[in-house]
Amino acid sequence: AYVDRLESELDRLNDALPALKEFILPGGGLGAAACHLARTIVRRAERCVWTLARVETVAPEVSQYLNRLSDLLFVIARVLARHENGTEVLWRHRRK
Numbered sequence: 001a002y003v004d005r006l007e008s009e010l011d012r013l014n015d016a017l018p019a020l021k022e023f024i025l026p027g028g029g030l031g032a033a034a035c036h037l038a039r040t041i042v043r044r045a046e047r048c049v050w051t052l053a054r055v056e057t058v059a060p061e062v063s064q065y066l067n068r069l070s071d072l073l074f075v076i077a078r079v080l081a082r083h084e085n086g087t088e089v090l091w092r093h094r095r096k
Helices: 002-015 030-053 060-085
Strands: none
Touching (some): 030 060
16 A cells, blocks of 8 residues: 555656656756655665565565655656756766
8 A cells, every 4th residue: 555655646747857868867856856865765675675686575565665765756856846846967978
């Protein structure tokens, strides 16, 4: 149920955002940057869970929850960047 709730919120917030066509850099305002930082911490926790799962039994819902939470934090960061800064910070790479 917790994973489903995260997915519902993720879908709701993501529907209002334009599709991604570029890689987004962390930043876009204080709130957005904090969400990007929190996302990296959750991703680290997810990797630790996968490492633990090699030697211990771990409920699959744990990694599912962490995965959805990190995705939700990314989408919240996108929403906040648009609210705080008016736009997201996009990575502009040179194409040859």
